[in-house]
Amino acid sequence: MSDKPIKTDVLIIGASASGLMCAIEAGKRGRRVVVLDHANRAGKKILMSGGGRCNFTNMDIDAVNFISHNPHFCKSALSRYTQWDFIALVNAHGIPYHERDLGKLFCDDSAKDILNMLLEECSKAKVKILLNCEIKTVEKNPDELFQIHSSSGDFHTGSLVIATGGLSIPKMCASPFGYKIAEQFGHKIWSTSPGLVPFTLQPHDKVKLEVLAGVSVECLVSNERIRFKENILFTHRGLSGPAILQISSYWKPGETITINLLPELSVVDLLSSKRKQQPQIKLKTVLAEVLPKRLLPVLLDAGIIELPLQNLSREKINMVADKLQQWQIKPNATEGYRTAEVTLGGVDCDQLSSKTMESKLTPGLYFIGEVIDVTGWLGGYNFQWAWSSGWCAGQVV
């Protein structure tokens, strides 16, 4: 390692989704780009994403699919580098993929395909990636250059891009580095919390529901602000599955969520008409046709599920309908950053340019990806935000 600082045009901290995309674009413009990362491998979160198949974008991207204190901020970047642009890149690399429910696009084979594509593009654009690199200090010189002191040497750069993501999955090298740099340069940080994360349950619910571990049901899960119709999954620790992960990003401690286990039908209508047609049939037999059998004795009293429909009063039918379609549950907490897919909050959008991601306070400083206060829903939205914001910065750094 030489003692002389290495001069570069663009220095990006974070070699994952947003950082690599920015590096490719800047490199293609002929800029000298260096990417530093403290991990021993680039793109670790890409590799673990989408159950190893990387849900790399969604067919239906809209600002409503993102959470931010400034809901308009994401619009410009998402419209300048769209899902179609990323899909074209994936196609150009011949990566096989498929569409799942709600427009989610996944690799057929492996998330490695996406990472290899980005690394290949980086190498074409002559981007230099240095791993296992500890960033010690970041300063801005009076001569307007940023000075980065790191375990891989000192760097001087005109453009510094922070692409260090959020706090989720510390084991995958997540760190608060980006927030600290933002604060150092006078930026406001919206308080952070885990998003897209399973719920743990109050002790009495945990005891009652843990026998259901492994059961998955399509539900409508809602709170006062939003609703999601996707599967929920009962686990040994609590509640998970896409609908739960989605609502977790809109949940505040102490709040109750409402679960409709049969969003496609009216339980009152079903039971009333069955009672007319087959009065002798037992409640559990009717419900087992529309719900996993294991759920019934857990959610409904043993005395009731054994009753023939003719013995079910209107009042009891309403009560059963309420339990199945208005099931109120107050989570104890979330599983936290250990298992969260994303981090809510982060660098305040209002102090960044929505077109370039450049700081309005410190020229030459950029924030991209998850470190910004923009959090996508489950379904490929977070990667699309990483690609779009990274691409935008890559055009100007």
Ligand SMILES: Cc1cc2nc3c(=O)[nH]c(=O)nc-3n(C[C@H](O)[C@H](O)[C@H](O)COP(=O)(O)OP(=O)(O)OC[C@H]3O[C@@H](n4cnc5c(N)ncnc54)[C@H](O)[C@@H]3O)c2cc1C
């Ligand atoms: C289990 C899991 C599954 C997911 N699946 C999906 C999915 O299928 N689809 C989807 O859209 N989103 C998914 N996400 C979310 C998605 O991975 C992130 O939103 C996205 O990776 C954010 O990209 P980023 O570049 O901003 O940050 P990251 O991908 O988090 O990258 C940050 C980089 O910065 C580096 N870094 C951090 N701190 C420092 C430091 N102090 N010094 C140097 N380097 C540092 C890290 O090592 C890392 O390489 C998933 C997340 C998880 C955890």
